[in-house]
Amino acid sequence: MSGNKVCIILSDCQSCSGLSNEDMNRMLGALKGGAKAAHALIVKAPCIKESRKEIRTLHIEGCDRAVVGMWCHPEKIGALNWLPKKMSPSLIEVVDLSIFAAKSTKCSSQVDKYVRVLHASAAGLAHAEALKDRKIPFASKSVVVIGSNDRAKDAAKSLASKGIHAKLISMEPMPGVNAENLEVIDGATTEGLKGIPGDFRIAYSRKGQRKETDAASILLVSERCLSKAVPPKDSKVKVVPLEQFRNYSAGGAKVKGMAFLDDLQTLTTAADPVTPAWHTLLEAAKTAAANHMADYISVIARDVKAAGLLEMLWKEAADAGVKFIRYDDKSRPKISKEDSTISVKDLVLGESLDIPADVIVAPITTRPWEPMFIERLFLPSDWDLKSRLRGPQRGTAQSPCDGIFMVGYAGFNKLLDIAEPELDSAVAQISAFMQKGCHVARGAVAVIEEGKCSACLTCVRTCPYRAAIMNESWKAEIIADKCAGCGNCVAVCPSLAIELKNCTRPQIGAQVAASTEVVQ
C-alpha cells in the first residue's frame, strides 16, 4: 500500500521514561532494526513538549504517518496540532507508554514491551485507510439553546458572555432578556432538526410562520425535570433534603412540628409526586420520633403503599408516634405562611387539618425524562434517549451525537445535587466544542462494501445507534453521521460486507501479528 510509510517519534526524556541511557539506546536500536514498516526518527530532546519546533522543522521526509510514543499522559500536551500540516489527525497514533511503566516501578525490563507496542502500532497504522478530509470546519458560529426556563436563560447568557453567538429558543415569552451577542426567539416551538454537528439547521414556528436557523451545536435545557425545591420565598419553613437528614440537628431550637413529605414538588406544581425511597423516608421519620426531634412528627403522602417489607416500617413508625396523613390530587398540601403549618385534607378522616411543620423533610428529585419534548424536536437520530442516558457515569450532558448536549434529562430520578452541575458542565463542554472550530469526523466509521450484503438484518438489529438501515433495494446502508464507530456491526456481519475505517481487519491483524512476533 503506497503512501503508508510510518515513522516512530520517541523522545528520550529521562524524567518521564525513567530509562537509563544504556536502556534507551538498546530500545532505539531495536526500534530501528526490528519492524519491517517503520523507520524510527528519534528526537534528542528532554521532552516532546519542548521539542515541537525541532520535530516540525525536520518535517519528516518520506513518511505519511507517525506513531508518537509518549512517556507522560497524551492529554497533557493538548491536541497534536503542532505536527506538520500534511499530517491530519487520522495519520497520527499516540501510544501512551506510561501505562506500561507506572511512575513507581520504572524498570528497564519493560524495554522489550515498549518496542513491541510501538511496532504493533506502526504495523497497524501502516494498514490504516486514512479518512481524507477528516476535519470538517463548522459552517455556523452560533449555539442554539432550547428551553423555556430561567436555567436555559442563564445558560444562553453565560455562553454569550464567553463570546459565542447564542440563540435562545423558548416557548414562553422571555421579557427583558438582552445581552451582547445573545438573540432571543421567544414564543417559538421547535419543529425539527437536520444536519451534522457544526452545521445543524433547526426549524421552528413562530407566530404561525415556519422559520429555520443554523447552529454549530445545540443545548437542550429541560426545566420539567428539575424540581423547584424551594417553598415560597418568605415562609419561615426550613427545608431539609431527605438525603441530608442524617446529619440534621435542630441545634437546641424548639421544633414544634416536623413534616416528612413524599415529594416537595407537590407544594408548588401540579405534577404527580415521584415515588420517593419509602425506606429512607420512614427510617428518617422513625428516628426523628425516637429522639423527640419535634413535638408533632407527621408523614404526608399521597399513595400510602404499606405493602411487603414496608408494612413493618409503617407500623414501627406509627408506634413511635408518627402521624400519617394521606391526601389526594384534589386536596394537595399547601404551606400557610403565618405559623408555618401545612394545611391538607386528610383522605381517611375526611377533614382538612393544619399540620405544624416548621421543618419539612422531603426527597428533592428530578422527574424521569419526558419523551414528548425530544420527539417534538425530531432529533437527527431517533436514539432511544432513555437507554442512552442510563446512570450518572454516562457523563452529565453527553449525547451519542457530537455537538448536542442535554441538561435535565435522566432515565431515572436524578437527585438535585447531580442535576445542578449538569448545566455548568454542559456550558463548559459547548465552549470547548465551539473553540475547536472543526468537527473531527470520528476516526472510525463503518462502511458497507457494494454488493456483498446478503440482507440478513443482523447489523440493523445490532447497531446501538440505529445507524444501520435497510434501503429500498433491500440492502443494508449505514448513515455516516449517526455511526459512532463502535464496529459491532462489522463483527456480526456474516458476509464480511462491512469494514470499519481506521480500524480495519488487516490493521488489527497486523497489530496482533506484531505483538506476538519475536523481535530480534
Place this chain on the structure above:
Amino acid sequence: MSDKLKIVAFVCENHAMSAIRAASIAGESLPESVRIIEIPCTGRLETPQMLEAIGGGADGVAVIGCLEENCYHDIGSMLARGRVNRIKDILKDISMEPERVEMINAASVSGAMLMMKLRQFESRVASLPVLSLKGAIQ
C-alpha cells in the same frame, strides 16, 4: 526473550482504557507479559482475530471491555463475552485449554481491580503447560 509469557489484551478504548490509565496514574503498571491492542469497542473483535493471536504464539488472550450493563456502546461487551465463550468452546473442542481466553469487564474507575484481575489471569496462564506450536500460523 521469546520464552517469556505473551498475553495479548484487546482493550476497548472507552471505559477499559480509562481504567488502565487510572491504574497507571495510581502507580500500578501492566503485568510484564501483557501487550495492549486498542480497539474502538470489544464488540469490534472477531473470533478469527482471537484465534490468530493464539496461533501466533500468544499464551493467553484477554478481552477487556466495559461493564456489561453500562457499556459505552450499549451492547459491545455483551457481544464480546459471547464470542469469548465461543472461542472457549472451540479451544476445548480441539483439546486446548479454554482458560487461555478470558473476558474481563472493568469500569473506568476500577483500575486497581482490573490490574489485579490481569495479574490473576497472567498467573493462571503461566500455570498452564507451555503452548507447543510447531509452526506459527501462516
Place this chain on the structure above:
Amino acid sequence: MIRAERKPVSEIARMLAGKKKVLVVGCKTCVAIGHAGGEKEVAELVSALRLVNAKEGHGWQFEQTVVERQCEKEWVRPIEEKIISADAVVSLACGLGAQTIADMYPIKQVYPGVNTMFLGVPEEQGVFVEKCLACGECVMFETGGICPVARCAKSMRNGACGGSADGKCEVNLETDCAWYMIYERLKLQGRLDLMTKVVEPKDWSKSHAGGRRKIVRKDLLIQPTDRTGTEVKK
C-alpha cells in the same frame, strides 16, 4: 430459512487427516443469513483449523472462498479450478450445497462443515426455532396457523397428549405445547368446533416416509413431449 450449525472443529479436523490442500467453501444465502456458513464463519473455521494445524502439524494449506448459492451448479462453476486443485473440500453450506459440489466433482472428497438442522425462524437475534417439517401436506389452516406436525413432539393430529401441563410440552418444559397454543388461537378465532372433530391420521406418504420427493413443473420443463417427468413407481 434453512438453519445449520457448524460441526465441532475436532470432527472436521479428523476428516482432513492426511490431506494437504484444503478448500473451505462458504455460501452467501441461507447459511450466511443463519450465521452458520457465511464468509465470516469460513474465516473463523480456517483460523481455527490453522490453529489445529500449528498444534499438530498436519501440513494443511488452506484456500477459502464463498459462492452466491452453493446449491446452483452455475454458481459453483466459477470456483472449479480451486475445487480441482484441492485435495479436500470442506463445504460450509447446507446439505444441498455440499452435495451439489460432491455430485459435480465425484472424485473429490467433499466434507460437510455444518450439520443442517431444520427450517426455522429467528425467535430473537441468535435463537433459531423450528417451525416447519416440510412434510408435504400442510394442515395448518385447521389448527389456527400453528403447525402441530413440526411443533408437537409427537406430531399429533388430535389435541394435546396427557403429559402437556401448564401449556408446556412434557418433553421440554421450555417449549410451548403446540396444541395448547392451537386451542387458545382457535378460541380466539371462534373456531373451537375444529377441536372436537376427530382428525384422520396424517398421510405420511407425501413426506419423506413416501420416499425421496421430486417436484416437476411441466410449464418450466424444456423436454420432448413424450417425457412426462413423473416418477415411475413399480
Place this chain on the structure above:
Amino acid sequence: MTHVSNLQKVMDSGKFGVTGEIGPPRGADPDHIIKLARELKGSADAYNLTDNQTAIVRLSSIGSAVILMKEGMEPVVQMTCRDRNRIALQSDLLGASAIGVRNVLCLTGDHQIFGNEKSAKGVFDLDSVSLLSTFRNMRDSKKQLSGEELEAAPQIFLGAAENPFGTPYEFRALRLQKKVNAGAQFIQTQAIFDMDWFERWMAEVRKMGIHDRVHIMGGVIPCKSLGGARYMKNKVPGMKVPDSIITRMKNAKDKGQEKEEGLRICVEMIERLKCIEGVHGVHIMAVMWEEMVPYLVKEAKLLPRPIL
C-alpha cells in the same frame, strides 16, 4: 350391545367396577406375573397390563395377557401409538382378540425421551383418539382403517385414559367428549390426588352428559413414601398432588407410618369416588406395590367381586 368382557358386564349392570394394574417385568421370566396374579386373584374385575410404560422396555402387554388368562383372570391390554404404526396396531388388536383379550386401553404413550431407549424414533402414526376410532370401526363396521373389509371383527371393550388435571381446564372435558365420540366405552383417569379438582371436572363432564355415555373409572395410586409422593408431584408430567397430601405424608414419616398413611389416603380416595355421581369404578395403580391391591379393595368394602 353384547357384553364381551366381565369388566363390561360388571359396570353395565351398575355395579362399582375395580381394575388393578400389573407392571410386566423388564425381562422374559413369566413367574413375576404369575406370582402377582395369584396374590391379586379375586380382588379386581380386570387387570391392566402396561405397554412399555414411560417408554421403558418391558415384557409385552399381549404376552403378559396370555400368562394372566392362564391364571383365569381377565386382562386389560394397553396399546400405545409410540412403538407401532397403524399396521402393527391393527394386527396386534386382531391377535389379542383372537387369544381371548376382551378389554383394550388406547393410549398415545409417553415420549421415548422418558425411557431407556432415548434415540428411538417415536412412531406416533396414530394417536389415542384416532386409535379408538380405528378399533371401533374394526369392531363395529368390520373395516380396517383404510376401509378394506376384515374377515372377522374383533370383540373388544374399548377404553382410553384421560388426564383431568391438564390445563386449559375446559379443554380437558372437551377432549374426553372427543374420545367418547371416537368410541371409548370406559375411561381410566390419571391418578387422582386433588379430589376437589376431580369433582369439579366430573361436574363439567356431567354437564356435557358424557357420564352416562361412558364408564368413568377414577385412578388412584397408594403412596409408599413421602419421597414417592414428591416424585409424583414434581417429576411425573400432568400430575397434580395438593400440598395437603404432602404434609400428611410428612407427618406420617415423622411417626414412621408412611405406608399405613399412604394406604389410608388411598382408601379415603376410593370411598369418595364411590359417592361421586357418574364414576362407575376405580382403577388402582399400585406401582411396584401390587400386593397391596387386595388389602385396598377389602378396606374399601368392594369385596367379593361379582361373578356374572
